[in-house]
Amino acid sequence: MSRFEILEHTADMGFRVRGANEEELFANAAAALAAVVMDTSRAQGLERHEIASEGEGVEERLVHWLNEVLWLMDGRGVAPARFDPGVVWGETRDGAKHPPRLVVKAVTFHQLRVWQDAEGWGAEVFLDV
Amino acid sequence: MTFERIDEVRNRIPRTARANMRTDVMFYASDALRGPILKDRALEQAMNVACLPGIVGPSLAMPDIHQGYGFPIGGVAAMDWRHGVVSPGGVGYDINCGVRLVKTNLDLAEVRGRLRELVDRVFADVPCGVGGKGRVPLTEKQLNQVLTRGAGWAVEEGYGEAGDIEKAEERGCLREADPECVSARAKERGRPQLGTLGSGNHFLEIQWVERVEDAEAARAFGLSEGQVVVLIHSGSRGLGHQVCTDFLQQMGAAMKRYGITLPDRQLACVPVQSEEGQRYLKAMRAAANFAWANRQVMMHMLRGSFAGIFGKTARLSLLYDVCHNIAKRERHDWEGREVDVLVHRKGATRAFPARHPEIPAEYRAAGQPVLVPGSMGTASWVLAGLEGAMRESFGSVCHGAGRRLSRAAAKAGRNAAAVREELERRGIIVRCETRDGLLEEVPEAYKDVDEVIETVALAGLAGKVARLRPLGVVKG
Numbered sequence: 001m002s003r004f005e006i007l008e009h010t011a012d013m014g015f016r017v018r019g020a021n022e023e024e025l026f027a028n029a030a031a032a033l034a035a036v037v038m039d040t041s042r043a044q045g046l047e048r049h050e051i052a053s054e055g056e057g058v059e060e061r062l063v064h065w066l067n068e069v070l071w072l073m074d075g076r077g078v079a080p081a082r083f084d085p086g087v088v089w090g091e092t093r094d095g096a097k098h099p100p101r102l103v104v105k106a107v108t109f110h111q112l113r114v115w116q117d118a119e120g121w122g123a124e125v126f127l128d129v
Numbered sequence: 130m131t132f133e134r135i136d137e138v139r140n141r142i143p144r145t146a147r148a149n150m151r152t153d154v155m156f157y158a159s160d161a162l163r164g165p166i167l168k169d170r171a172l173e174q175a176m177n178v179a180c181l182p183g184i185v186g187p188s189l190a191m192p193d194i195h196q197g198y199g200f201p202i203g204g205v206a207a208m209d210w211r212h213g214v215v216s217p218g219g220v221g222y223d224i225n226c227g228v229r230l231v232k233t234n235l236d237l238a239e240v241r242g243r244l245r246e247l248v249d250r251v252f253a254d255v256p257c258g259v260g261g262k263g264r265v266p267l268t269e270k271q272l273n274q275v276l277t278r279g280a281g282w283a284v285e286e287g288y289g290e291a292g293d294i295e296k297a298e299e300r301g302c303l304r305e306a307d308p309e310c311v312s313a314r315a316k317e318r319g320r321p322q323l324g325t326l327g328s329g330n331h332f333l334e335i336q337w338v339e340r341v342e343d344a345e346a347a348r349a350f351g352l353s354e355g356q357v358v359v360l361i362h363s364g365s366r367g368l369g370h371q372v373c374t375d376f377l378q379q380m381g382a383a384m385k386r387y388g389i390t391l392p393d394r395q396l397a398c399v400p401v402q403s404e405e406g407q408r409y410l411k412a413m414r415a416a417a418n419f420a421w422a423n424r425q426v427m428m429h430m431l432r433g434s435f436a437g438i439f440g441k442t443a444r445l446s447l448l449y450d451v452c453h454n455i456a457k458r459e460r461h462d463w464e465g466r467e468v469d470v471l472v473h474r475k476g477a478t479r480a481f482p483a484r485h486p487e488i489p490a491e492y493r494a495a496g497q498p499v500l501v502p503g504s505m506g507t508a509s510w511v512l513a514g515l516e517g518a519m520r521e522s523f524g525s526v527c528h529g530a531g532r533r534l535s536r537a538a539a540k541a542g543r544n545a546a547a548v549r550e551e552l553e554r555r556g557i558i559v560r561c562e563t564r565d566g567l568l569e570e571v572p573e574a575y576k577d578v579d580e581v582i583e584t585v586a587l588a589g590l591a592g593k594v595a596r597l598r599p600l601g602v603v604k605g
Contacts (some may be wrong), residue, residue, distance in 0.1 A: 054378075067374050102563070103327050
């Protein structure tokens with residue numbers, strides 16, 4: 001499980017994540033989102049779900065990727081276990097095994113930041129909850 | 130932030146404050162509310178809204194305004210129907226998030242003794258749907274009917290009584306909704322969720338009428354002191370969220386084609402008359418209809434809970450149902466001319482005054498009922514729309530207390546057991562599906578709802594009818 005930091009917002013919430021490269025950043029951001037939605041610590045990567053990359057530039061691609069992960073959890077009932085580039089590994093969501101935390105409505109473009117520095121990649125993402 | 134204080138509750142940021150503003154920002158705030166409003170970026174967002182093409186009148190901010198995404202929450206903007214834009218961010222992710230107030234024929238004394246039993250029963254009967262499903266399985270065809278017919282579908286299917294429809298805004302259904310404009314994934318996300326409350330600030334609250342402020346309006350609405358009522362706050366669930374997500378993504382690209390540049394990507398908008406704009410409005414109306422059916426189904430489940438505890442003599446009827454995240458085409462008089470506008474209400478409630486033809490006949494002399502939920506431990510209000518709202522806010526008023534603290538700040542240093550105990554000491558029983566759901570919605574996280582109401586009453590946008598106090602809370 002990646003580490004992430006929760007960011008303050010009056011109505012909703014956000015998180016800051018890092019990754020050594022873009023792929024790891026996307027995987028860690030998805031793990032952070034999943035951890036906001038449910039306790040994924042016992043989820044197993046039994047099924048594979050592919051997500052096509054869409055959007056112009058890294059920011060749009062990140063928001064699209066995260067909204068697709070959210071749709072898998074809320075629309076398809078998937079409990080994610082791990083993330084590869086363009087792929088979500090998980091199993092069927094079960095309230096007892098993956099206790100729910102929050103309903104996230106969407107991943108937004110609000111104050112969205114993706115950057116690259118000496119330590120790798122970073123992103124700040126806000127969620128509508 | 131430079132603003133002029135016009136009077137006790139009116140404040141203006143002139144259009145000259147920033148180069149690209151097309152109009153002023155008008156915000157309603159008393160001295161007590163101005164502080165918290167100036168603390169976050171809500172007014173900056175209201176200034177961004179003032180930059181949108183085709184805005185008619187000022188960019189308006191109600192006293193419960195707080196920072197949202199793109200539009201501020203508590204914002205109202207009227208866009209010219211022919212030459213203006215439509216913005217999904219001006220409606221929000223939770224399309225037709227709204228409030229339904231259900232009257233009962235029971236009084237405080239009758240309910241108090243069986244309150245815990247009642248709250249447990251409601252918690253069991255009305256699913257929160259956090260990470261789970263509702264109990265109204267829908268086929269694809271049925272879902273399309275929900276999207277087209279709204280609350281009317283629910284009543285025809287047996288989830289309610291015929292009279293329920295009469296008392297909802299738009300009679301629980303926006304015409305010109307098109308399920309074809311709703312994506313397959315939005316349908317897949319929403320289909321199992323009909324009749325579920327959701328989480329976050331959504332709740333179902335058993336309340337009692339503590340004080341009637343306007344005896345005549347209260348009589349028209351069927352409210353009396355000591356009466357038990359139930360307030361349901363919920364929206365279009367995953368279906369509406371996905372509609373907003375889908376269109377925001379599409380509009381990002383479309384904006385370039387229409388040559389629209391904006392200070393915030395989240396404000397994405399397209400001309401109302403464009404194909405994308407019309408498709409969004411048809412999908413938005415379909416999602417709004419889902420929300421009305423959702424609240425109708427929950428009211429039906431609630432009737433079952435009350436019958437289970439109090440027997441068949443317990444009667445529940447709808448006072449009114451309002452939406453506070455919506456864009457609607459309306460005609461208004463503005464500066465001496467009739468305008469045809471798309472009124473975006475993002476965390477704002479329609480508040481039409483007495484004699485308006487859109488108001489149910491029984492309420493027409495009193496004005497449209499406006500339902501304003503407060504925070505978990507404090508109070509909610511029933512108001513009635515006034516002429517002032519027609520004159521200056523396109524028939525709109527506030528929608529709640531408005532958050533003051535972030536979720537993280539609300540949770541800091543608090544534990545769920547202590548919060549629950551404190552509420553119980555005040556006679557309020559809470560059942561919450563998640564631990565965080567309780568902590569994030571502690572009363573201290575919100576502004577003082579009474580101060581918000583005082584402000585809109587002083588401004589002449591809506592008048593006080595009754596103050597409601599909570600008894601039992603069910604939430605996700």
